[in-house]
Amino acid sequence: MTIRKAVIPAAGLGTRVLPATKSMPKEMLPVVDKPAIQYIVEEAVNAGITDILIITNRGKGVIEDHFDCSPELEAALEKGKKYEMLETVKKLRSMANITFIRQIETKGLGHAVSRAKSFVGNEPFAVMYGDGVIVGEKPAIGQLIDVYGEYGKGVLGIKKVDEKDIHKYGSLKVELMHDNVYKCTDMVEKPQTPEAVLSLYSILDRCVLPPEIFEILERTTPGAGGEIQLTDAMKEIATTVGMTAVEFEGKRYDMGNKLGILQANIELGVNHPEIGEDLKKYLKEFVKTL
Ligand code: UTP
Numbered sequence: 001m002t003i004r005k006a007v008i009p010a011a012g013l014g015t016r017v018l019p020a021t022k023s024m025p026k027e028m029l030p031v032v033d034k035p036a037i038q039y040i041v042e043e044a045v046n047a048g049i050t051d052i053l054i055i056t057n058r059g060k061g062v063i064e065d066h067f068d069c070s071p072e073l074e075a076a077l078e079k080g081k082k083y084e085m086l087e088t089v090k091k092l093r094s095m096a097n098i099t100f101i102r103q104i105e106t107k108g109l110g111h112a113v114s115r116a117k118s119f120v121g122n123e124p125f126a127v128m129y130g131d132g133v134i135v136g137e138k139p140a141i142g143q144l145i146d147v148y149g150e151y152g153k154g155v156l157g158i159k160k161v162d163e164k165d166i167h168k169y170g171s172l173k174v175e176l177m178h179d180n181v182y183k184c185t186d187m188v189e190k191p192q193t194p195e196a197v198l199s200l201y202s203i204l205d206r207c208v209l210p211p212e213i214f215e216i217l218e219r220t221t222p223g224a225g226g227e228i229q230l231t232d233a234m235k236e237i238a239t240t241v242g243m244t245a246v247e248f249e250g251k252r253y254d255m256g257n258k259l260g261i262l263q264a265n266i267e268l269g270v271n272h273p274e275i276g277e278d279l280k281k282y283l284k285e286f287v288k289t290l
Contacts, residue, residue, distance in 0.1 A: 003126055003145045003208055004051055005119065006044045009112035010037060010130030011057035011103035016257050025060045026255055027130040031264045032272050036255040037063060039133045041095060047142030049126060051097045053119040055112045058102070067098045108227025113209075114217040122211050124148060127230070132205025133264055136250025141206050143248045147181055148208045154237055156184055156245040157206030159252065167191055169202035170231040172245065173238075180247040184238050189231035190224040201245070203231065204252055212237065 014021030020029065027037040037054070044052055056063055070089060077086040099119065103112050113127060126141050134140040134157075144155040161169050173186035182201070191197045216233040223229040237243055251267070254260030269279045 001124060002048065003124055003148060004049055005123065006049045006052045006126040006128055006141070007055065007113060007116040007120070008037065008040055008044075008052060008128050008130045009055045009103075009109055010060065010063060011055045011106060011112050012109075012131070012256075013106055014131070014256065017261070023059060025056075025063055027060075028062055028066065029255055029261055031133060031253070031255070031261075032269050032275070035066060036133050036264075037130055038066070038092070039135070040128050040130060041067070041098070043134065043139045043141055044126065044128060045095045047126075047139040047145055049096065049141070051119075052099070053116050054098065054100050054130070055103050055115055056100050057104075057106060064100050067092055069093055108222070108225070108229055110217050110220055110228035110230040110233050113230055114214060114228070117214045120211055120214070124154075124208055124210050127207045127209060129205040131254065131256040133253045133255055134205065134248070134250045135253070135268065136248075138249065140248040140250045140252075141208075143246055143250075144206055144208045147244050147246045150181075151244050153241065154210050154213075154234065154243040155208040156203045156234070156243060157248045158182070158184075158201045158245045159204050159247060160200045161202045161204075163200060166197055166200055166202065169204075171196070171198045172201045172203065173198040174201050174245055177244070180249075182245040182247070184243040184245045187231055187235050187238055189229045201247075203234075203245075204248075206248065207234070209234070210237065 010027040014026035017026050028035040101115050103115055128141055140157055144157050147155045167190055170187050170189045171191045172184050174182040174184050177183050186198055188196055188198055213233055216236050220228055220233045223232045253264035270276050
């Protein structure tokens with residue numbers, strides 16, 4: 001079965017990027033000239049996904065506006081004969097069927113995903129965290145979808161994280177199957193002691209889940225940080241039917257923290273056709289002053 005639906009949870013409070021995120025969702029923070037969430041929607045579309053549900057919250061209406069029609073702006077671009085930008089702007093509302101639902105209470109990633117139950121129905125679906133921009137030759141979620149096609153089990157997008165950081169992430173028990181594809185049989189969210197760490201492999205921003213996750217989420221109680229953790233629900237699948245994991249290719253930028261935002265802007269900025277050369281020149285001069 002092909003994966004045609006994606007859920008993008010974007011209802012978090014973004015407290016690590018305050019005060020910038022007090023009234024501006026972190027998912028709308030720009031990476032050069034596009035908001036983070038646009039990269040994620042484009043990645044989904046490039047992987048063949050046709051239907052996207054974005055989970056929002058109070059104060060996140062600008063995300064909806066970004067993927068809506070903008071009559072005044074479009075008329076002004078038309079009048080100014082800025083046809084290329086007009087096409088860019090128009091494309092935003094026709095890339096995919098994009099719908100929105102509010103999480104109402106910010107009770108964690110697992111709770112956010114549970115809001116997608118009626119959108120998803122009875123088919124496997126992709127989850128793409130709204131603050132995780134991944135850039136590479138092949139869409140990261142497409143790499144997971146390929147592995148879903150191979151084994152028919154839930155798939156986790158994984159990478160190794162630094163030992164000193166593993167307590168902030170989910171830690172996975174994995175076993176290599178072939179190339180960059182692993183079997184995952186257990187996981188723990190935010191391990192607090194070295195003994196609790198299963199490996200330095202962590203889920204980073206992407207997964208493909210079976211619809212059974214919704215029934216599990218309904219009975220998942222708050223875990224780390226008092227939030228309903230998606231990892232806790234996925235653990236039940238990993239320890240019973242098992243899951244697969246793929247160490248995806250592509251560079252991942254965490255738009256949920258200040259350093260990640262700056263890294264994304266610098267690295268994608270130097271490759272940008274319009275400003276890349278000027279930014280490189282500027283950076284070369286600037287580093288001499290450090
Ligand atoms: P994070 O844990 O990174 O988001 O969730 P957060 O809660 O906004 O982070 P901080 O700690 O306060 O800075 C990863 C993704 O899940 C979404 C976030 O918007 C982000 O895209 N999320 C998180 C929800 O949709 N709902 C939630 O209740 C929590």
